[in-house]
Amino acid sequence: AQSVTQPDIHITVSEGASLELRCNYSYGATPYLFWYVQSPGQGLQLLLKYFSGDTLVQGIKGFEAEFKRSQSSFNLRKPSVHWSDAAEYFCAVDANQAGTALIFGKGTTLSVSS
Amino acid sequence: DTGVSQDPRHKITKRGQNVTFRCDPISEHNRLYWYRQTLGQGPEFLTYFQNEAQLEKSRLLSDRFSAERPKGSFSTLEIQRTEQGDSAMYLCASTIAGAEQYFGPGTRLTVT
Numbered sequence: 001a002q003s004v005t006q007p008d009i010h011i012t013v014s015e016g017a018s019l020e021l022r023c024n025y026s027y028g029a030t031p032y033l034f035w036y037v038q039s040p041g042q043g044l045q046l047l048l049k050y051f052s053g054d055t056l057v058q059g060i061k062g063f064e065a066e067f068k069r070s071q072s073s074f075n076l077r078k079p080s081v082h083w084s085d086a087a088e089y090f091c092a093v094d095a096n097q098a099g100t101a102l103i104f105g106k107g108t109t110l111s112v113s114s
Numbered sequence: 115d116t117g118v119s120q121d122p123r124h125k126i127t128k129r130g131q132n133v134t135f136r137c138d139p140i141s142e143h144n145r146l147y148w149y150r151q152t153l154g155q156g157p158e159f160l161t162y163f164q165n166e167a168q169l170e171k172s173r174l175l176s177d178r179f180s181a182e183r184p185k186g187s188f189s190t191l192e193i194q195r196t197e198q199g200d201s202a203m204y205l206c207a208s209t210i211a212g213a214e215q216y217f218g219p220g221t222r223l224t225v226t
Contacts, residue, residue, distance in 0.1 A: 004156075043118070090157070099215075101147075101162065
């Protein structure tokens, strides 16, 4: 079945440490790929997107993500986490590359310890 | 550019009542989407419009759910005869066709 998997429900990292959040998808073709962040009581904010081209994409707030076709993955990374990064992170795909429905993973909650 | 706005932000209703939510997209965006998000889950797609045309509605959860975008600008999502299982966050997003979606703050519905 077509799906988006975020294997880690909850991750805790120390402030200043590096971060990697995992995302895998199961679609036949390469979909459009997105990472969104959601803070408590807030809507979803787009961090970055991949449509085509360079497989390493840069986003806002110092985040980057790498698309790996062979692994059907689109992992989110940040070299040094700040306390304000604590939030819920969602990976999403547009399977049809047509600007129709986004299919979301279940999200990963990030906690930052001091 | 004021972003996507949604009204109300919170709604508490009794089971069996009808509710209507409004979404105002970013002004030049021609596509508008509705999603539902329950606790501990990612958003779930419900329906979307291109201008005033509703292009996908098969994902609406039941025939109690309906959406309109009468003039291709704002949209409304109505839930008739609400049930406790309808309690969730209802999110609206907009975009120019083919681009990334921008989300509003959501309407949190509580059915008692």
